Amino acid sequence: MRAAVRIAAGAYAIAVYGFIFLPVVVLVLFSLQSTSFPIPPFTGPSLRWYQAVLSDARLTSALVNSLLVAVLFSLASASLGFLSAWGFARFALPGSALLRGLITLPLTVSYLIIGMGLLVLFNWAGVPKSLLAAGIGHVVINLPLCFAIIYSQMGDHQINIERAARDLGAAEWKVLLLITVPVMAPAIFAGFFLSMTFSWDEFVISFLLTRFETTLPVEIWNLLRSGLNPKTNAVGSLVFAVSIVLVVLFELTLLRRKPA
């Protein structure tokens, strides 16, 4: 009976892993295809489609745009998130719970609706579509995440270090820069890296709010119109690789926080 359960459980787990990994394996495998269609039979391995991606000016400039938007606006998300988390954790503010709720509210709304709202607002205000407009939207979705991560890591032991610094005569800005930021660095980086992964992958907001210069997911979307194509597989595999690096950085920074 025990053994039967174990075998059934093992088979089930393998089936689910198979389902979860099937499209990813197919994507990466056929990015190495040497002929022009990403379908069986597999004719590779060949790196020609990666070469094609890296020599495609539209894709490489979109890749640079994506990285720039992700880095700059994740910096903004992490900074705003950190300052507000510190403010709420250290000082009693009237209506604190309500205001914290307001900052985290965008988490409950779909990206499509956030993008739509900004599109309507910018359209009325005469703000043209641009990477900046899309980046503003990225901060809207990532600020709540950064805030939640950093706020949850603000413990009591840091209060004592800050108090000690104040007792020794440090000004508030010195406490913030020399004590709190270094002590909270893992949480701040975790927020930053998580924000980077989401911003780097984000599609709908960038699709709605950019026009001429755009991000990689939007360019990939444009590539899809040309049908199945190993070049799309190659660029998709590259995006996946970057995301994995960011996630690993996120895990490492957040895990280091906890004493093992």
Place this chain on the structure above:
Amino acid sequence: MSVAGTNGRALPWALVTPALAWTLLFFVLPFIAMGLSSLTAHEGGAFTLTNYSQFFTDPSYWRAMVNSLEVTAVVTAISILLAYPFAWILAEQVPERWQRLALMLAVLPFWTSYVVRSYSWLLVLAQNGVINRALAGLGLVAEPLQLANTRFATVTGFVHFFVMLLTLTIFANLKQLSPSYRKAAADLGAGPVRIFLHVVLPLTLPGIMVGAFLTFVLCIGDYITPQILGGNNELVMPQLVMMQIGRRGDFPLASALSIILMAVVTVAYLACARWLKIERT
């Protein structure tokens, strides 16, 4: 525990104001703009309720909402049914030291680009894609099956995503469950089936509900998966919204449809919140 700063009241507000201002300017204000826009006519901009009445009277709009709700319900149900045993296996059958690795592997594809993940299902499901080639190779089908551009494809793409999400929430819940509950039930003479139905399942229901709610919100608001995998045969609400913007530049109608979509999510949230509260007391 709060510390009165030397600068009195100004400092704390200086800290929280940038984040609050950002949220008000770029989240609350756009929402108000969208609300106002939804009440204006596409031509001329006069005040009107036609954008909303159109939704309730035009059967093709209704159809999109029904499609959205059907797809979301099916995806949520299948995802829970697939994820629960998987989470249970990871929590109970996998040795402790391998659990973290097993879980990380299970959510790894989560981090492929969202657009790319839907596209890679297309490679699997296309006319001459991996599945059809495999079936033909085995001599099981004479003609390739129409798998892509169907509701089946949309559901498959969604389930792929949400099985990973639900596995995470249910796994967390199972790990929090103290083994003493199960021991107590066993000591009192309950068999494995009764222990599961009367002890484990009710105690993990909050985790299932949180996961189900997340699935609902993310699934009903998603444009990419239905657009890439479902094609244009059966439109869902986000596709309808994007169509108003892309083809017709009709922001007021798109705004009204977005607000209706948000209202549906809010109702689901209230239903879940109420249910969870009752469950806890």
